[in-house]
Amino acid sequence: MKEEVFWKNQNYIPRKQLKKDLQCDYLIVGGGITGVSIAYFLALNGIKNVALIEKNHIGSGATGKSAGFLALKGELDLTQIIHKYGRKRGLIYWKGNHDGLKIIRDIISKENIRCDFELQPTIYGSIAGKKDSEVLGEYILEKDIEKDTELLVGKKLRKEVNTPLFEYAIKSYDHGASLNPLKFIQDFSKVVEKKGVRVYESTPLLKIKQNIALTPHGNITFRKAILAIDAANRSSKIKNLRSTIVITNKLTKKQLKSINLLQHKMIWDSEDIYHYLKITKDNRILLGYGDKQVHKRHKIARIHHPHIKRITIFLKKLFPHLSPSIEYAWSGDFGVTEDKIPVIEFKGNKVMVGGASSQIVCVMSAKHIVHKLLHKKSSLEEFFNPG
Numbered sequence: 170m171k172e173e174v175f176w177k178n179q180n181y182i183p184r185k186q187l188k189k190d191l192q193c194d195y196l197i198v199g200g201g202i203t204g205v206s207i208a209y210f211l212a213l214n215g216i217k218n219v220a221l222i223e224k225n226h227i228g229s230g231a232t233g234k235s236a237g238f239l240a241l242k243g244e245l246d247l248t249q250i251i252h253k254y255g256r257k258r259g260l261i262y263w264k265g266n267h268d269g270l271k272i273i274r275d276i277i278s279k280e281n282i283r284c285d286f287e288l289q290p291t292i293y294g295s296i297a298g299k300k301d302s303e304v305l306g307e308y309i310l311e312k313d314i315e316k317d318t319e320l321l322v323g324k325k326l327r328k329e330v331n332t333p334l335f336e337y338a339i340k341s342y343d344h345g346a347s348l349n350p351l352k353f354i355q356d357f358s359k360v361v362e363k364k365g366v367r368v369y370e371s372t373p374l375l376k377i378k379q380n381i382a383l384t385p386h387g388n389i390t391f392r393k394a395i396l397a398i399d400a401a402n403r404s405s406k407i408k409n410l411r412s413t414i415v416i417t418n419k420l421t422k423k424q425l426k427s428i429n430l431l432q433h434k435m436i437w438d439s440e441d442i443y444h445y446l447k448i449t450k451d452n453r454i455l456l457g458y459g460d461k462q463v464h465k466r467h468k469i470a471r472i473h474h475p476h477i478k479r480i481t482i483f484l485k486k487l488f489p490h491l492s493p494s495i496e497y498a499w500s501g502d503f504g505v506t507e508d509k510i511p512v513i514e515f516k517g518n519k520v521m522v523g524g525a526s527s528q529i530v531c532v533m534s535a536k537h538i539v540h541k542l543l544h545k546k547s548s549l550e551e552f553f554n555p556g
């Protein structure tokens with residue numbers, strides 16, 4: 170088993186480090202999906218003088234280490250959203266998630282980003298033997314809003330995914346997509362560069378003094394700085410979670426057929442959203458597991474071995490008749506808030522964003538931030554700032 174991130178982007182040419190002083194209107198700190206999306210939306214709105222700095226390389230944070238599992242209900246399902254925020258506000262957030270996924274899909278198609286993007290049906294399962302399945306309630310609510318949603322039970326469920334683990338599941342369409350997250354983010358950053366954004370790698374922000382950002386080899390004078398550094402933000406509202414991913418050997422068509430996943434689908438456990446699986450473009454099983462809280466000081470996300478042990482058990486329970494070998498495993502950190510809603514703070518000449526915990530939410534937050542910065546109407550305003 171290789172203890173390394175599976176995703177590769179062979180043709181990627183790293184950007185230069187900032188080596189002189191610079192002036193810009195908007196400085197974005199952080200080259201993950203949040204920062205790059207903010208740069209994209211600024212450029213799309215005709216804003217010219219934008220710079221983005223990244224302390225390592227683009228995608229070196231959570232984005233490039235993620236599973237590339239983009240799904241609505243990823244963090245909060247419809248029941249949880251509506252229960253917490255009421256129907257009107259909840260549906261604004263739900264629609265925002267739909268928009269976030271569509272935005273990613275449109276960017277990939279319009280900008281011709283080759284990142285193994287595949288729209289896939291999602292299967293949101295309820296573990297067998299649970300007395301009171303919340304999935305049934307979720308299905309009733311979702312069906313009211315999304316026409317195509319199906320409830321899967323018994324044989325119908327086995328036909329979609331042949332596992333004894335789930336008793337019920339919800340199958341949804343247009344709710345999920347799979348991609349290679351490293352290729353996506355690095356090639357997306359090239360798109361923003363072509364639109365005029367100056368991108369610097371190996372350029373950590375050391376400190377901000379009034380309207381000057383200090384980096385090791387150059388100071389940046391800015392009008393607004395946007396800190397898109399997720400859990401590295403100082404906010405105590407953002408916790409740092411460590412999650413682990415494993416990738417198996419390539420399955421044969423016969424093996425995929427035996428689990429009814431010849432047609433790729435994205436599957437996860439409704440009780441524990443960090444237990445999920447998808448089939449990669451080259452027919453491997455990708456399994457995600459675990460949300461261990463770690464202190465923000467533990468900067469290097471070494472592989473979390475207890476997760477590997479539990480993933481192996483999870484895999485056995487999912488597909489008892491398959492015995493794939495694990496070829497890659499890695500852990501990574503990301504920010505999450507108590508209520509799974511990102512923290513977005515506008516303070517003087519700085520904007521801070523983090524804790525989105527889902528890349529769809531990162532993109533919708535990025536669009537919201539840019540609209541606010543440019544004094545444009547944001548469809549999410551009523552959600553983030555009700556009343």
Ligand SMILES: Cc1cc2nc3c(=O)[nH]c(=O)nc-3n(C[C@H](O)[C@H](O)[C@H](O)COP(=O)(O)OP(=O)(O)OC[C@H]3O[C@@H](n4cnc5c(N)ncnc54)[C@H](O)[C@@H]3O)c2cc1C
Nearest residue numbers: 199201202203224230231232235236237238374501526528
């Ligand atoms: C193992 C794992 C699997 C996941 N799987 C999924 C998934 O499948 N689907 C999904 O939706 N979400 C997933 N997530 C969560 C998701 O990846 C994150 O919520 C999202 O990528 C956060 O994006 P971001 O741009 O805010 O942060 P990041 O991608 O972490 O980007 C922040 C960037 O800021 C840089 N930075 C930090 N400090 C500085 C500084 N001082 N100066 C300059 N740069 C700095 C970092 O190097 C980093 O590149 C996963 C997370 C992990 C760890």
